[in-house]
Amino acid sequence: MRAFTQHDGLVAPMDRANVDTDLMIPKQFLKSIKRSGFGPNLFDDLRYLDEGAPGADNSVRPLNPEFPLNFPRYQNASILLARENFGCGSSREHAAWALADDGFCCVIAPSFADIFRSNALKNGILPIELSATQVQVLFDMLFETEGFRLQVDLSANTLTLPNGDIWPFQIDAFRRECLLQGLDDVGITLESTDAIKAFEEHHAKRFPWLFEDLVL
Amino acid sequence: MAQTLYDKLWEAHLVDQREDGTSLIYIDRHLLHEVTSAQAFEGLSLAGRSPWRRNANLAVPDHNVSTLQAERAAGLAALPDPVSRIQLQALDDNCKAFDIAEIPLNDIRQGIVHVMGPEQGAVLPGMTVVCGDSHTSTHGAVGALAHGIGTSEVEHVLATQCLIQRKMKNFRVQVTGQLPRGVTAKDLALAVIGRIGTAGGTGYALEFSGDAVCALTMEGRMTLCNMAIEAGARCGLVAVDDVTIEYVRGKPLAPKGEHWTAAEAWWRSLRSDDGAHFDRSIEIDGSAVRAQVTWGTSPEMVASVDGYVPRLAEMPDETARQGLQRALEYMGLSEGMPITDIQPDAIFIGSCTNSRIEDLREAAAVLRGRRLSSSIKKALVVPGSGLVKAQAEAEGLDQIFMEAGMEWREPGCSMCLAMNADRLEPGERCASTSNRNFEGRQGSGGRTHLVSPAMAAAAAVMGHFVSIDDVEAVSDVVGEGL
Ligand code: SF4
Numbered sequence: 006m007r008a009f010t011q012h013d014g015l016v017a018p019m020d021r022a023n024v025d026t027d028l029m030i031p032k033q034f035l036k037s038i039k040r041s042g043f044g045p046n047l048f049d050d051l052r053y054l055d056e057g058a059p060g061a062d063n064s065v066r067p068l069n070p071e072f073p074l075n076f077p078r079y080q081n082a083s084i085l086l087a088r089e090n091f092g093c094g095s096s097r098e099h100a101a102w103a104l105a106d107d108g109f110c111c112v113i114a115p116s117f118a119d120i121f122r123s124n125a126l127k128n129g130i131l132p133i134e135l136s137a138t139q140v141q142v143l144f145d146m147l148f149e150t151e152g153f154r155l156q157v158d159l160s161a162n163t164l165t166l167p168n169g170d171i172w173p174f175q176i177d178a179f180r181r182e183c184l185l186q187g188l189d190d191v192g193i194t195l196e197s198t199d200a201i202k203a204f205e206e207h208h209a210k211r212f213p214w215l216f217e218d219l220v221l
Numbered sequence: 222m223a224q225t226l227y228d229k230l231w232e233a234h235l236v237d238q239r240e241d242g243t244s245l246i247y248i249d250r251h252l253l254h255e256v257t258s259a260q261a262f263e264g265l266s267l268a269g270r271s272p273w274r275r276n277a278n279l280a281v282p283d284h285n286v287s288t289l290q291a292e293r294a295a296g297l298a299a300l301p302d303p304v305s306r307i308q309l310q311a312l313d314d315n316c317k318a319f320d321i322a323e324i325p326l327n328d329i330r331q332g333i334v335h336v337m338g339p340e341q342g343a344v345l346p347g348m349t350v351v352c353g354d355s356h357t358s359t360h361g362a363v364g365a366l367a368h369g370i371g372t373s374e375v376e377h378v379l380a381t382q383c384l385i386q387r388k389m390k391n392f393r394v395q396v397t398g399q400l401p402r403g404v405t406a407k408d409l410a411l412a413v414i415g416r417i418g419t420a421g422g423t424g425y426a427l428e429f430s431g432d433a434v435c436a437l438t439m440e441g442r443m444t445l446c447n448m449a450i451e452a453g454a455r456c457g458l459v460a461v462d463d464v465t466i467e468y469v470r471g472k473p474l475a476p477k478g479e480h481w482t483a484a485e486a487w488w489r490s491l492r493s494d495d496g497a498h499f500d501r502s503i504e505i506d507g508s509a510v511r512a513q514v515t516w517g518t519s520p521e522m523v524a525s526v527d528g529y530v531p532r533l534a535e536m537p538d539e540t541a542r543q544g545l546q547r548a549l550e551y552m553g554l555s556e557g558m559p560i561t562d563i564q565p566d567a568i569f570i571g572s573c574t575n576s577r578i579e580d581l582r583e584a585a586a587v588l589r590g591r592r593l594s595s596s597i598k599k600a601l602v603v604p605g606s607g608l609v610k611a612q613a614e615a616e617g618l619d620q621i622f623m624e625a626g627m628e629w630r631e632p633g634c635s636m637c638l639a640m641n642a643d644r645l646e647p648g649e650r651c652a653s654t655s656n657r658n659f660e661g662r663q664g665s666g667g668r669t670h671l672v673s674p675a676m677a678a679a680a681a682v683m684g685h686f687v688s689i690d691d692v693e694a695v696s697d698v699v700g701e702g703l
Binding site for chain 2: 020021022023025027028031032033035036037038039040050056059060088089090093094095096097098099101116118119120123124127128177178179190191193194195197200201204205208211212213214215216217218219220221
């Protein structure tokens, strides 16, 4: 996983509550067996005026001029400002892959759905939870100021606003460590191989029926 | 100390816990399907790793399979959509390469992963169960700690048999009394979501308890736990009781002999102790729950069938007002309209929420001897598994559906997520027994109203949503009870 320490990026708005992962990456793109290439199909139904298909050339499709992420002022944004319960619904990690592939490395919202939060963190995307009031302040600033940027400093757990205000934010200590160092979970867990083996042995004694051969 | 059911399951699977609460949890059963596994297997290969315990894994194709009999009979190689074919083939190939058990496409046991799992006894009380699908919460109905995971976690479980987790908080939903006649587990699930919202359960394990829950069949409990994720909770739970034990008994992969005796003893302890601490509790009067219909684009946008679509002026704040406005536009509804004025033009009976035999019986009871309203353009009944299909056919339910003018399909996820050819056209309005009414969920531009199988069947006959009382009145005329 790519590491995340500091980031200074342009902010784009996703001004609606309960943004679900179906909206982030519609089902037809889930047919892909790859992890990459989902970026142009992020928010596909909102982003384009026609219906997207896997493998289609997205560069020739008609863009929806009313969708904020298509506005010139938000091009190359890397921080998404969103509302409550961002990423609810399906567990599809394709949603996180699409965000990352489209250049986003941070989402700021008052709350996140559990599975999405975990998927995001595993793909180098930092979900920052702020109060609804703080998020509203950011939305107001974002709409007022063209070129609105934020500085995220994960090593200090702070967000710096263009006016110089510094806001602290909270994040799970373990996840923070993983992001800062770009660690991958499997590697970390395999360091506990002995503990897993010992547990498994004990577990198999206690619940032997769980360890029978799975014969269909 | 008094423990909740969730506390007990957590403790029995805790491998290691760091000071900051980050924990390693051992996984007993890992279910896999074609859509969220290919990238995980690829990751495993690239790292030169192999599955930690291959017997923990069981795979089945379901999300992206064709439900047309002719296409199924022709086999995978003949599937017209090449992209889907590659994905389904990848599951077969990966299972072969990594020596993982797979129920193949045309096996009678094939079905939606959350229907197949309990049916085969691949999911048992007291297990930790994960799957790269958010509706893994379904399996909590048997007293298992079950939740959905992303693809990176699928790879992690394959490689280590563990998940990195933090313990969730405990949330009890106590449903007192008895559900009225004609009100089902689906209505209860929607009523709970309507009450706590789609984020209400975020960070919690949701335990459903109380008389109305105990009175549910295993199928009903699965429907309820299935939609815990729509309430924001990664997992739903119901305590083990006689209903659970009788359900599991004799399932193909259930323990036998001495193992059964030992297992049953442990399973019987899987309930929250008296006085156990819940971080949050709500009580719902089961007898006051009415049949539910979602009118919007989130499962929390729900009303009882004799209710109406909310008005903009009733919204508490600007975000809610905008949300309602957007939902009304997308759904093509006007504020304040009675739910019974909504006229679906498509019907979908299926999905891991409502495609078990009990669901099909419930729908068939309404449809027996009736025909679809002429306004219905598309009506699919998709059984949850080959075994459900065979049982329904043995009971003659397929004939009832077909005589009513509905299509009787092969098992799969079908129009629940519309990855295959089963989908709504833009603007089409569907009474659906599935679990998500998000924009575009059942097809780009499609409009979904989530309901119980009985309500979907009633709407199919009447051409609009009807309250249970009206269906009973109609039933009297036609001479069949609901
Ligand atoms: S039926 Fe629908 S919700 Fe259930 S597993 Fe399939 S796609 Fe997911």
